[in-house]
Structures are given as structure tokens and as C-alpha cells.
Amino acid sequence: MDTHTGALTWLAQGAASNLLDRLVDRALDGSPPTPAWPRPPKTAAGTVEITVRHHAAAKGRTPVILTLQENGSRTGTVFSVVLGNTARIAVPGGDYFGAAMVVDPRRRTLQGIGWSRLTVAAHRTSPCLIPANRPTAPVLLQLGLRKADGTPLFRL
Template sequence: MDSYTGGALAWLAQGAASNLLERLVDRALDGPPQLPAWPRPGRTPAGTAEISVRQHLTTKVRTPVILTLQEAGGRTGTVFSVMLGHTTRVALPGGDYFGAAMVVDPLRRRGPTLQGIGWARLTVAAHRTSPVVIPAQRPTAPVLLGLGLRKPDGTPLFRL
């Protein structure tokens, strides 16, 4: 994992460490999601990104995904709630982005279980639709430690 990828995933992990995680999972499970929107207009004309998160596990249960988009080289991003296997359309200013996804199983009794993590780079062309699939794979303990997926008290944020 390069430093760019690691930095973006660490940003996602820091956001998930707050109570944001519970709110995002609840929002994804509550029903049809609101249409995601990029927080500010860009310098270039907008395009559309069609983002799907896929995982090798086939499940018939609605599984929430926490998806973040970050401008290339940026230090902040925007977080969305989506469902595994569904396609989300987001209007974005043209440019290069990084998408990271965490597939969460909130129904486990001892707290949320991280089922998958993945990332992909995407380029959004002005006035065009740019499809991207983020492949999520089962996380490993070293990856989680490297991302700092811990609550403020030091306990793990997710179970594997």
C-alpha cells in the first residue's frame, strides 16, 4: 500500500472512529439513501461518477458500506453511506479522486464487524459518466493496525 493510499484510508478510519460510524450504518440501513452530493463546486465542469462496491462474498442481506471520496492530494474528503453491490451516482467536479470503502456488518452482537476494505482511484471527466468498481477484500490485522482503526480509549473499532 503506497503512502497516498494509506493516508486516505487513515483519514477514513479517523472519521469512522467517532460516532460517525453508527450514524452512517444506520443511515444506510434505514432506507433509500439521499443522493450524495459533493460539498462544494469545483473549478472544472461537473461529471458523474458511478461507484459500486463489490466483494467476493455473495450475500442476500443488505450490507452497509461506508464510502469516502477524496480529491487527489487533498487532506479531507466526503463520506457517504451506500449498500454493498448497489451503484451510487455522485456529481463531482472533473478531476482525479480516491475512493475508499469499508464494508460493515452491524448485526454482530459484540459490535460492528469489518467484512471488507477496498480502494480505487478514479478520474471524473467533465460532462461524462465515469464508472468505477471498488473491490473490497477481507481485512487483515496488520492493515487495521496500520490504519489506526481504534476508538479513543485504544480498543479496536471493529471486529474481524
């Protein structure tokens, strides 16, 4: 399993455990205070500005589930944002992997999925754009986007 598949599978497993509803609610109700990275930094902190773009974005405020992982880590942190808005996150300097899922909570459909690698420089702001594309059935199967009973987590 490559890094992309592992990170997106980790994100999907989190979404499957009732996290989807809470993250969507938080994205639509307003952003929480700026999150800090969950571990003490080994290097000086930097800031990453992550924006998710989707070519066929729905009208209105479309929620996005965003995850950020350090390279080589098997865990990450999940954030909820609104499509097109920029999330500013303070993290220790280093290499990261960001993944995004654009969802429609009313119809419980996955509208887009994307990922990007990024490097955060200490004491600097690093921009990151994650392009989200329409998912396909083979991609969903590869990522394991299924509930515990085997039914799909999202409709396409």
C-alpha cells in the first residue's frame, strides 16, 4: 500500500466512525480556533496554508474533510474546512502529506477527492493547493471507503 492509499484510507476510516457528521457540522457552523499540531515540535514551527479546489464545486458552502500527516507517520490530524477557504495550521517544519474529501452531507455523496505533498519551512508560511477530482468506483474500492458491514460509505 503506497503512502497516498494509506493516508486516504486512514482518513476514510475516521470518516466512517461518525466523524463525517461532526466534521461537516463544524465546517458549516464556523471554524474552531486555529489548531496546534498534536505533538511537541522537534523543529521550529511554520505555518501551512491549505486550500482545496474542485473543478465542479457545488453552490453554497460545501464541506471538506482535510487530513494532514507527517511523512512516514501512520496517524494524522483531521480538520474540517469549507471548499475554497484557506486553512492556516501551525505545524513543526518538515514534510507532510495532505488529503481532502469534498462531501455533500445532504445526499451523502463524495464529490471530490485529492491529495498533495507539502514541505513546511520553519518560521515561514508555506502555501498548499489540493486539487480535488471526481472519484471513481475503482478508487473508492482501492481506498476501502466502506462501512463495517461492507456497504459503501458514499454514493458517487
